[in-house]
Amino acid sequence: MPQDVTQDVNSIREWLAKEPHLPKDLDDFTIKKFLHSCYGSLERTKKCIDRFCTTRAQMSEIYTARDPFAPNLQTAFSITSLASYETDDSEILIHELDDPALEKFVFYDLLKTFCINADYWIKYHPCFPEGHIIILDLKCFSLRMIPKVNIMYFRDFILFLLEGMPVRVKKIYGVNAPSYYEKLYALVKPAIPAEVCEIISFYPDTASLHKVINKKYLPEEYGGDAPSMRKQGRDWVEKINTERKMFLNDDMWKADLRLKPKSNGDTAMSGSFRTLAID
Incomplete structure (x- = not known):
């Protein structure tokens, strides 16, 4: 990223006004x-900002009632870990679900806490990498999840992440993939653009990641040399709790749909994945 983007920031701010x-x-x-x-x-x-702000207003199920102290969200935080690791030129983002019996799994609460983490990352995490490597830990994913998930909503959510979030997706790795992962993947694959499907890979265990990512950048839970992702996840939740007031604001970064011009569509792809860096 250029050292001085003040002029560009001012241009975007003038446009927003x-x-x-x-x-x-x-x-x-x-x-x-x-x-x-x-x-x-x-x-x-x-386009990316418009998509980001508009979708936040449309997806009220996950962008309202976001008090991190709420018992249901505390439960969701307790069964997930999100962590970030920097390589020479990329940022690795890991998401893990740790609820083998799916006893605490509540679809909208998990998406909500994911987005709370994402908001904190956007606002406070000072990292501007050449690309992002996304790792999804699938060890607790099973066919028993299907009745608990709104598949169509999840498809829309995936598109939102690709089109509206400020990330440069370079690779997506699913690790600890169960033998039937293709059945789960088939539920969301139709919503994923072909060029994104090309950068998605699945691995049966975390050791397989060592073939594509240097161990020094992976957490200890994955046999790597980097600090624990679960501890980092807990640390992030503590930081989120200190910023509770920010998440109590249900209007944060939201468009006012009543004022949105009807001709101003929000299906246009943003540069964040029109220009994917595909190896």
């Missing part, structure tokens, strides 16, 4: 995240 439906609470650091994810393209950044 002219769009009555878009929020005015995105700070400069957050705007820089979007600019970086869209490779400095102002037009792609505008």
Whole structure:
């Protein structure tokens, strides 16, 4: 990312001021995240921000009632870990579900806590990598999840992550994939663009990751040299709790759909995956 993007940030801020439906609470650091994810393209950044803010207003199931102290969200936090590790030029983002019996699994609560983590990462995590490597730990994923999941909503959510989040997706790895992972994958694959499917790989165990990612960048839970991802996940939740006031604001970064021009569609792809770095 260029050292000085002040002019670009100001350009985006001027654009936001002219769009009555878009929020005015995105700070400069957050705007820089979007600019970086869209490779400095102002037009792609505008589309990405519009998608981001509009979808937050549309997905009320996961963008309202976000008190991190709420018992249901504390439960969701307790069975998930999110962690971030930096390589020479990339950022590794890991998500793990740890609820083998699925006794505590509540679909919307898990998506909600995921987005709370994402918001904290967007607002406070100072990392501008060349690309993002996403690792999804599938060890607790099973066919028993299907009745508990709104598949169509989850498909929309995946598209939102690809089109609206300020990330440069480089690779997606599913680890600890069960033998029947293809049946689970088939439920969401139709919603995933072909170019994204090409960068998705599945591995039966975490040791297999060592073939594609240097062990020094992987957490100790994966046989790597980096610090524990579960401890990092707990640390992130503590930080989120200290920012409770931020998450009590249900209007944070949301578009006002009543003021959104009907001609202003939100299906356009953002630069964050139109220009995927595919190895």
